[in-house]
Amino acid sequence: QGLIAADRAKMDFFRFVTHEIKSPVSTAQSAVETALELGAARMAPAVEDMLSRAVGRLEHAGEMVRNLADFTRGGDLGAENMGEVDLNRLVARIAEDLQELASRRGITFELDLPRSPVTVVSSRSMLEKIIQNLASNAVRYNREGGQVRIALKTADGNLRLEVADQGIGVDPADQGRIFEEFYRTPAAQEMTNMGTGLGLPIVKKFVKQLGGKVLLASVPGKGSTFTVELPIQLSGGERAGEGPPPDSPSVSAEAGS
Known part of the structure; x- marks a missing residue:
């Protein structure tokens, strides 16, 4: 029971973190990318390199946020889609x-x-x-x-x-x-x-x-x-590897070479 409660608390924390930082990370990445696009021609190479590295770090942070969201929303993803x-x-x-x-x-x-x-x-x-x-x-x-x-x-x-x-x-x-x-x-x-x-x-x-x-x-x-x-179930209710019922359209699941 204690392990279940601890796991639930961990998931709740992950959900809170992803909710709180998703928008700021996305906004910061967009701002830095815009600065690079608009000012690249006038930037010193060192500044451009610094901003490019910042974009990379923000992309990594965004990936972490998306992965945390996916990890905590697994059941919802299945039910909704x-x-x-x-x-x-x-x-x-x-x-x-x-x-x-x-x-x-x-x-x-x-x-x-x-x-x-x-x-x-x-x-x-x-x-x-x-x-x-x-x-x-x-x-x-x-x-x-x-x-x-x-x-x-x-x-x-x-x-x-x-x-x-x-x-x-x-x-x-x-x-x-x-x-x-x-x-x-x-x-x-x-x-x-x-x-x-x-x-x-x-x-x-x-x-x-x-x-x-x-x-x-x-x-x-x-x-x-x-x-x-x-x-898996193929579209139309057929199980993979089974033939279609008589007089129904053929659904092929044969692997190509």
Whole structure:
């Protein structure tokens, strides 16, 4: 009972913090970005560099706020956003959104998606956060010139999502803690100080709420593969991997090569 109360108090605190600082952080970031845009031509290089670094720090603070909000609102996200989700389109859009960040370091995407659209009935927000967090981590902790591979398959009533990178990997000693709140591996901290330690806990939480599981396979220095397995229902009430009833339109869930 005491642990439940402590967990509830922690979540209440996170909600309070995100509510109080979300607007000031967003306002400050917009102000600094505007100052950079309007005054860059007249700024001394040192001032421009200082403001650019300030934008980066504010972006990090904004990411932390968004992650805290996601972490404390998991149940609400699922209840509010149930509906049809085109998984192929969702994965492609997330990869496109990350393309600019990836291209700065010569990182490319390989998408292995079913040939036919796979539309499922689920929480759009939760699925989006799961894929987005795994894909952004795969970019952030990848090597220069590396590749991020995202694969989708459906069979036997389940969705299987794989996100693989060629980056720093996770040491076996850290793999048991990788989904802990705010935990970042020593290798991740050495590579960048921009992570929040909440991306993977959010993935684990949302996957669990959707009735699935998330697995990690990793080799230090060679990369990581995160596999998410979820029970899903295809649009129209059909379970993934089952054939449509007689005389009904065919819904394909076969994975392409």
